[in-house]
Amino acid sequence: MESGKTKRSGTVIFSAYERGAAIKKALSLSRNDILFELKNSGLKGRGGAGFPTATKWMLTAAAVSDKKYLICNADEGEPGTFKDRVLLIEYPELVFDAMVVGGYTIGADEGIVYLRGEYEYLIDSLNDYLEEMRKDNLLGENILGKNGFNFDIKIFLGEGAYVCGEETALIESLEGQRGEARNRPPYPVNTGYLGKPTCVNNVETLATISHIIVKGSEWYKQFGSDKSKGTKLFSISGDCERPGVYELEWGTKISEVLELVGAKDAKAVQVGGASGICLNSSQFDRTLAYEDIPTGGSIIIFNKSRNMLKVLKNFMEFFVEESCGQCTPCRIGNVKLLEGIKMIEENKFTFKQINKLKELAETMKIASKCGLGQSSPNPFLSILENFKDEIFNHSGGGSYA
Amino acid sequence: MFVEEKTGLIEEIDKLVAKYGNTRSSLLPILHEIQKKYRYISDFAQQEIAKRLKIHPVEVYSVISFYSFLNSEPKGRNLVRICKSIVCDMKGKDAIVKALERELGIKIGETTPDKKITLEYLNCMGLCDHAPAMAINDRVYTDLTPEKAVELVNNIK
Ligand SMILES: Cc1cc2nc3c(=O)[nH]c(=O)nc-3n(C[C@H](O)[C@H](O)[C@H](O)COP(=O)(O)O)c2cc1C
Ligand code: SF4
Ligand code: FES
Numbered sequence: 001m002e003s004g005k006t007k008r009s010g011t012v013i014f015s016a017y018e019r020g021a022a023i024k025k026a027l028s029l030s031r032n033d034i035l036f037e038l039k040n041s042g043l044k045g046r047g048g049a050g051f052p053t054a055t056k057w058m059l060t061a062a063a064v065s066d067k068k069y070l071i072c073n074a075d076e077g078e079p080g081t082f083k084d085r086v087l088l089i090e091y092p093e094l095v096f097d098a099m100v101v102g103g104y105t106i107g108a109d110e111g112i113v114y115l116r117g118e119y120e121y122l123i124d125s126l127n128d129y130l131e132e133m134r135k136d137n138l139l140g141e142n143i144l145g146k147n148g149f150n151f152d153i154k155i156f157l158g159e160g161a162y163v164c165g166e167e168t169a170l171i172e173s174l175e176g177q178r179g180e181a182r183n184r185p186p187y188p189v190n191t192g193y194l195g196k197p198t199c200v201n202n203v204e205t206l207a208t209i210s211h212i213i214v215k216g217s218e219w220y221k222q223f224g225s226d227k228s229k230g231t232k233l234f235s236i237s238g239d240c241e242r243p244g245v246y247e248l249e250w251g252t253k254i255s256e257v258l259e260l261v262g263a264k265d266a267k268a269v270q271v272g273g274a275s276g277i278c279l280n281s282s283q284f285d286r287t288l289a290y291e292d293i294p295t296g297g298s299i300i301i302f303n304k305s306r307n308m309l310k311v312l313k314n315f316m317e318f319f320v321e322e323s324c325g326q327c328t329p330c331r332i333g334n335v336k337l338l339e340g341i342k343m344i345e346e347n348k349f350t351f352k353q354i355n356k357l358k359e360l361a362e363t364m365k366i367a368s369k370c371g372l373g374q375s376s377p378n379p380f381l382s383i384l385e386n387f388k389d390e391i392f393n394h395s396g397g398g399s400y401a
Numbered sequence: 402m403f404v405e406e407k408t409g410l411i412e413e414i415d416k417l418v419a420k421y422g423n424t425r426s427s428l429l430p431i432l433h434e435i436q437k438k439y440r441y442i443s444d445f446a447q448q449e450i451a452k453r454l455k456i457h458p459v460e461v462y463s464v465i466s467f468y469s470f471l472n473s474e475p476k477g478r479n480l481v482r483i484c485k486s487i488v489c490d491m492k493g494k495d496a497i498v499k500a501l502e503r504e505l506g507i508k509i510g511e512t513t514p515d516k517k518i519t520l521e522y523l524n525c526m527g528l529c530d531h532a533p534a535m536a537i538n539d540r541v542y543t544d545l546t547p548e549k550a551v552e553l554v555n556n557i558k
Contacts, residue, residue, distance in 0.1 A: 079486040079525035117433075117470045118526045120539045157433055159468035162524065176428030176454075178467035194426070237488045237529035244530045274487070300488060300529075314487045318524060324467075 008090070010247030011223055012211050012231045013204070019093040020138050022210040026101040027146045031061060034105045034213065041217035042229040043209070047073055047165075047202030048272070048296035049371070053209070056199055059189040060106040063197035068108035070099055071174075071193065071200045074115045075158055075165035078273035079318060080298035083233040084203035086245045088115075088122055091207060092129045096153060098206035100138065101213055103151035106199055111153040114170050117160045126155055162322040166370050167200040169324070180326045181370035204233050204297070225251030228289040236261050238270075238301035248288070255284040257299060265303040268387065273298035274315040275375035277382040278308070308387040312379055313341045319376040330373025333364040337380050344391060354384070402445060410446055413438065418453045425454060428464060432471055437539075441475045469523070477512040477519035479557050482536045483550075486525035489533040493546075497533055500547035501554055518557060 008014040026034055039054035060068060072095060076084040087095055099111040115123065130153055133139040141150045156174060158164050164173045168182035171193050192198020201209075208230065212220050224230045228250035234257070237243040241262030248257070258266050270278045271288070272295040279286065279293075286292050302311060316338040325331045340357040343349040361377035368374045384391060402410075417434055421427035431450055435442050442450075442465055444458075451458040465471040483489070483498055498509055501520060505513055512519040528534040531543030535550060542553055 076527050077525065080488060080529055081525075082527040082529055085527045116527070118523070118536070118541075121541055156430070159429060159433065160470035160523070161468050173429065174426060176425040176464065178464055235529065237532065238491060270487075302491075306491065311487060314485075314490055318486060321524070 008245075008247070010231065011249070012220065012247065013087075013091070013094070013207055013233060014247050015211065017091075017094060017211060017214070020097060020133075020136065020144075022097040022213040023100045023104075023138055023144060025213050026104055027144055027149070031105050034101065035061065037212060037217045038209065039217075041212045041220045043205070043212065043220075044290065045202055046204035046208065046232065046296065048078070050290060050294055053201065053205055056189060056201070057102065057106055059187075060108075060197050060199040063190050065197050067110075067194075067196045068106055069193045069196060069198040070102045070106065070108045070111045071167075071170070071198060072099055072111065072113040072203060072206055073165060073167065073170060073200050074113050074119070074203050075162075075170060076116055076119070076203070077162040077165050077322075078275065078296060078298055079315070080235060080237055080270065080273045080300045081296065082235045082237075083245045083297055085119060085122070087203050087207050087233075088119070088126065092126060094207035094210045095203055096130065096133060097138070098201075098209040098213075099153055100143065100151050101209060102199060102201065102206070104143075104146075104149055106197075108199070109150045109152070111151060112174065112193070113153060113155045114158060114164070114174065115155050116158045116165075120157060123155055123157065130155075161324075162318075163324045163370070163372050166372065169370065170200065171198065178324070180324050181372075183369070223249050225249070225287070225289045225291070227291040232288070232295075232297055234288070234297045234299055236299045236301070238299075239263060239266065239303035239306070240301050250289045251287050253285055253287050254279065254293075257288070258284065258301065261301070263301045263303070265305075266301050267304045268302040268306065268308060268311075270300040270302070270311075270379070271295050271298070272378070273300075274318050275372070275378055277378050278311075278386055279382075280386040283386070307390075308383055309341065309344060309391045312383040313338070313345070315379045316341055316376075319372070323372060323376075327367075327369040327373065329364045329367040330369070330376065333360055333368070333373065334376055336360055337377065341380075358384070402443065407445060410435075410439075410443075411449055414446065414449050414453065418450075423453055423455070425456065428454060428456075428461070429468075432461075432465065436471050440478060440480070441472045443475075444473070447473070475516075477516050479518050480521065480536075480538055481518055481554055481557075482521045482523040483509075484524070484526050484528070484532070484534045485522040486529075488525070488529035492532040494533045496547050497535070497545055497550045500551050504551045504554065518554065 043053045044050040161179045163169045164179040169179040173179040188198040319334040323330045417431045421430045447461045451461045533545045534543045
């Protein structure tokens, strides 16, 4: 696998940064100053849900407890997503420094990185890096001479369950349980790991925070669109000449992305991974932004040779396998949607049945307990809608009345 | 299981409990290390772990059955897993699986008769920019071709 730094360029995350800088700066500020900068930056969580980061930190900071935790969510299991891998390999300083800043701001003394089991090959270099930080007093007791500020980080390995990226399932997993999502409320910011206030942040969210702390929220806000401030990492793969991780400003058009990565023959773009939505070429002028297409950053490109029904089948097989089985809409619903796809494949369906399945998909979005079952119908609905000619002609089925 | 094996396993478990602590939160790290060393977590190991963490063995089994990387049945000494998610699928994972099946004389999901290799699928490994990808034990390999995959597997000791 890759090692060391690739030359990357980007305006925020991939801009220059000196190890420890965010910690140094943060310790010279008050907790309220830090929270203000974050709030002013408008930063939203990069793990997919897009919850305002400052609000999450404020709520955890405000919770009264003898013990709090800050968790870095490095479970990155969404098919088509690999930006967190690149950050952990090439920019660990951005991620870990922000965890220390977070510990200081919310009043936690323990940080945990929940690293997906598939990334076990990164664990030695990450642990070495943490050891370096301890040597330089960027971790440990009285960090950088700040009396009474203690913080350390440990890494916890996942065991191959996609749902454990969901923050309450992640916490269950940390507690040695099956990774089944919890009912909310209570929210982790009040009752999280071992019942203590816990702030869960995505790897990229943290990496962005390190830059905002050092360079300020006004600087950060000059990038992006009107309603979506700053930049975003995109994991781009599939049918293109230059797959990889790209830092782009919010507000970038799909067509611009295709141009950038050399996707010459694209007919479909899946935005947001398996649980995201699939666009056809008439939608390529739409923009990546919270006000248009919000996303955790996965972009998978399909060229004209691809069979979209087969693509959809691959996504639904994933969800059938990864559903934790705790609630009925998701456990049964995904199986039913997959059966429907097989029926279309074998040309043994009626449109009446397909319409029923679409209703089921809408119900799953509302009635499922966690984000997995709430979003797994997205590819089903968007692919059947945006590629109906291809799919229903391919199957030999009649017109789509 | 032979007596010596049991004693070895108990020593190992005691070491891990000392390292991670005897609380429930230590369960996954302990299971991880046992899984890694023995390639599965036997009934006996489950009972011994449960005893030390003061939980029912069924709780341990229930956790093992939830996570795809943990198993309670023995597998081959080496685990070869090919990504079957969308990007690797598009970039030729079928050809790789066919080549490996042919070379090893087993189907995906099976173990070679000499127990050397188990062939499995896994879901997206976060290497889609270098698809197709596979893992051999805890190392990963990318930008595969059928020939390259076969060579890697034939090089397993
Ligand atoms: C099924 C499922 C999987 C998820 N996987 C991840 C993940 O791998 N990484 C991540 O950061 N967030 C993931 N999330 C979102 C988390 O629940 C949570 O919103 C996020 O970690 C919060 O961090 P952020 O506010 O910095 O985005 C997932 C959510 C769901 C429903
Ligand atoms: S929606 Fe699916 S993954 Fe989430 S709790 Fe229900 S069954 Fe489990
Ligand atoms: S699809 Fe195979 S690594 Fe992501």
